[in-house]
Amino acid sequence: MDLAFTAEEQKFADDVRTFVKANLPADVRDKVKNGKHLGRDDYMRWQQALGKKGWLVYTWPKKHGGPGFTPAQRYIFENVCAEEYAPGIIPFGTKMVGPVIYTFGSDEQKAKFLPAIRESTVWWCQGYSEPGSGSDLASLRTKAEKHGDHYIVNGSKTWNTMGHWADWIFCLVRTDPKAKPQEGISFLLIDMKTPGITVKPIIMADGGHEVNEVFFDNVKVPVANLVGKENEGWTCAKFLLANERLGIAAVPQSKRGVEALKDIARAEQDNGKPLIENPSFAEKIADLEIQVTALEFTELRVLSQMAQGGQPGPEVSGLKIRGSEIQQRITELTMEAVGEYAAPYLPGLLWHGSNEEPVGPEYAHLTAPRYFNTRKTTIYGGSNEIQKGIISKMVLGL
Ligand SMILES: Cc1cc2nc3c(=O)[nH]c(=O)nc-3n(C[C@H](O)[C@H](O)[C@H](O)COP(=O)(O)OP(=O)(O)OC[C@H]3O[C@@H](n4cnc5c(N)ncnc54)[C@H](O)[C@@H]3O)c2cc1C
Numbered sequence: 001m002d003l004a005f006t007a008e009e010q011k012f013a014d015d016v017r018t019f020v021k022a023n024l025p026a027d028v029r030d031k032v033k034n035g036k037h038l039g040r041d042d043y044m045r046w047q048q049a050l051g052k053k054g055w056l057v058y059t060w061p062k063k064h065g066g067p068g069f070t071p072a073q074r075y076i077f078e079n080v081c082a083e084e085y086a087p088g089i090i091p092f093g094t095k096m097v098g099p100v101i102y103t104f105g106s107d108e109q110k111a112k113f114l115p116a117i118r119e120s121t122v123w124w125c126q127g128y129s130e131p132g133s134g135s136d137l138a139s140l141r142t143k144a145e146k147h148g149d150h151y152i153v154n155g156s157k158t159w160n161t162m163g164h165w166a167d168w169i170f171c172l173v174r175t176d177p178k179a180k181p182q183e184g185i186s187f188l189l190i191d192m193k194t195p196g197i198t199v200k201p202i203i204m205a206d207g208g209h210e211v212n213e214v215f216f217d218n219v220k221v222p223v224a225n226l227v228g229k230e231n232e233g234w235t236c237a238k239f240l241l242a243n244e245r246l247g248i249a250a251v252p253q254s255k256r257g258v259e260a261l262k263d264i265a266r267a268e269q270d271n272g273k274p275l276i277e278n279p280s281f282a283e284k285i286a287d288l289e290i291q292v293t294a295l296e297f298t299e300l301r302v303l304s305q306m307a308q309g310g311q312p313g314p315e316v317s318g319l320k321i322r323g324s325e326i327q328q329r330i331t332e333l334t335m336e337a338v339g340e341y342a343a344p345y346l347p348g349l350l351w352h353g354s355n356e357e358p359v360g361p362e363y364a365h366l367t368a369p370r371y372f373n374t375r376k377t378t379i380y381g382g383s384n385e386i387q388k389g390i391i392s393k394m395v396l397g398l
Pocket residue numbers: 125126127128129132133134135136158159160161162211376379380381382383384385386389
């Protein structure tokens with residue numbers, strides 16, 4: 001694999017940087033730079049700018065309205081956006097349901113849903129997990145019963161990320177209770193404004209409202225919103241999960257996190273010297289950087305296999321495990337670096353500020369909430385224990 005960028009690729013990197021500098025709203029950039037919470041409108045303004053340029057769905061092939069980036073362009077795009085403090089693109093439409101619709105959906109569904117995803121005028125959320133059906137997803141019980149030209153949906157979903165901002169939800173529902181667990185599931189698109197849907201917040205360890213419970217009480221959904229065939233939704237579900245895990249590695253964001261950690265280690269004193277001059281701490285940062293670089297090369301290998309026509313396979317489980325552990329490690333070392341300043345933790349600071357004045361240097365204020373928030377990465381997208389199970393079965397043949 002030749003890793004040097006061509007002159008054309010370098011020109012592409014310059015074009016992306018010029019575009020981001022000109023189109024990323026300054027207030028959104030500042031929030032990302034300072035690790036603050038972003039609202040729906042912040043994400044939408046940036047995503048709509050990308051949509052106008054045709055870059056929002058940068059992973060999609062040209063025939064579905066994507067820009068048809070090569071793996072190198074995709075890599076450059078993600079890295080330049082992260083370096084310029086652009087927010088991460090919300091994946092529920094762009095990387096999850098969009099590819100499911102263009103792969104398994106009808107022509108009518110493609111015409112109805114894909115343009116709004118490309119332009120970011122509709123916010124999607126993911127309705128997979130249920131109370132008691134997370135790792136064992138195929139045991140899900142939310143049921144959809146067919147009545148003529150519509151289904152009646154009853155049940156509940158949980159851990160629904162940003163569902164309180166969503167216009168639509170894609171759901172796995174049970175359409176055949178008598179079939180084997182994986183065989184009786186269907187993939188349904190549901191308008192969140194449909195009567196009978198209730199969204200209730202779940203407050204996370206950092207004090208923020210990011211996830212929800214969603215309840216369905218006799219919700220009427222047109223049969224036209226079924227993607228693929230009835231009872232064959234598990235195929236869509238697995239396809240979507242592989243794409244989800246690929247995105248969770250978050251290498252560009254981790255590179256940015258390591259740089260921020262180094263800045264703190266340069267500012268923090270240890271016996272009168274910058275912490276970064278402490279050999280033991282410097283070694284921890286070096287170890288982390290090596291891990292990020294190794295993950296980056298592994299991700300590039302997977303992307304170049306996909307460019308040759310492959311679908312993401314069990315390798316994405318490895319990316320998910322290492323990527324999520326690295327994100328957590330960054331927050332752990334940052335806690336260590338800021339030391340006692342992380343202790344007076346103000347719940348909710350990351351999300352809605354606090355009436356109390358935080359103490360210590362500004363860079364330390366959000367360290368504890370970010371540490372607590374990042375505990376989620378080894379759980380969502382399929383827990384890391386489950387990913388290890390997939391690797392042992394599919395790669396090691398155990
Ligand atoms: C912040 C956050 C956001 C999320 N967002 C969404 C969302 O938008 N939409 C959505 O549908 N879901 C979402 N999820 C749900 C997520 O996918 C599940 O939490 C995850 O799949 C684990 O399921 P569970 O929570 O039911 O845990 P359980 O499945 O009950 O697992 C509990 C523990 O047991 C371990 N375990 C379970 N089975 C095995 C096994 N076979 N082998 C080894 N260990 C095992 C797990 O690793 C875990 O440590 C989100 C979760 C979080 C934390």
